[in-house]
Amino acid sequence: MKKLPAKVGVLVLDLLAAVLVLYSVSLIFLSNFNMGNLMVWLLTACVAGYAVFRRPLSLWFSAGAGRVVFWVLAVLAGVYLALIAFVSVSGYMNPPTGDERVIIVLGAGLHKDKPSKLLQCRLNKAYDYAAAHPDTLVITSGGQGRDEWRPEGDAMRDYLIAKGLPADRVLAESGSTSTEENFAFSLTILREHGFDETTPIVYVSNAFHCYRAGKYAALAGFTKATALPAATPLRSVLPCYLREALALLYYWVFKTSASGPMHAMVGLLELNKNFFYK
Secondary structure (H helix, E strand, C coil): CCHHHHHHHHHHHHHHHHHHHHHHHHHHHHCCCCHHHHHHHHHHHHHHHHHHCHHHHHHHHCCHHHHHHHHHHHHHHHHHHHHHHHHHHHCCCCCCCCCCCEEEEECCCEEECEECHHHHHHHHHHHHHHHHCCCCEEEEECCCCCCECCCHHHHHHHHHHHHCCCHHHEEEECCCCCHHHHHHHHHHHHHHCCCCCCCCEEEEEEHHHHHHHHHHHHHHCCCCEEEEEECCCHHHHHHHHHHHHHHHHHHHHHCCCCCCCHHHHHHHHHHHHHHHCC
């Protein structure tokens, strides 16, 4: 009887490894290359590696230096899970008041020239809010990635207009390359239309991203910014939450993407994009 729980544990581990391998392969074809995908692949390698070599690894982890490594990894995993839990709930802590005059929709990647599923969730949420508040101005914010056929802001604007928003209500910001720039560049456009940083705004992003987005809105100068969290497609949950927990740590350490190793990291990712998306 004592062997039954162990056999069930091994079966669960093998099943988890198989699911992660299949999921990791699917990301190559269904998602843009990003840090979240890299983290999923790293997790897959760790789980699959342990599934294959569980006996020698379990023996090594049980004593000496291996036991120290085990507890270090366990603590790090606990901290990371706590960060993911924080990311999961923090996006709902700053809801709209209904008095916002501007909606800023943050970009989230295109597939060629069309909004990704993740971005469609943001756009659909923004459309519903804009339709319910007809006096609001909408800014779609996002530049053009190297694996995208056009700027995100332009594609997002076309998507909202096609859904029924009047063209004169939707402005495109198409030069930004980060959340930080989304807000800074959108503020420049707002000033050109008679608004400023004191104008009440609501920004639209997926729930996992709303906490950090709010910090960057404040960094850009906005004093009255609320969050409208959108859903996250099921297939994107794991890479998005893994990546956002890391991004949150980065923000707490460096505060701005203009400092720290971010630019070098982005450059490395661009090289890998060239490999995967020739």
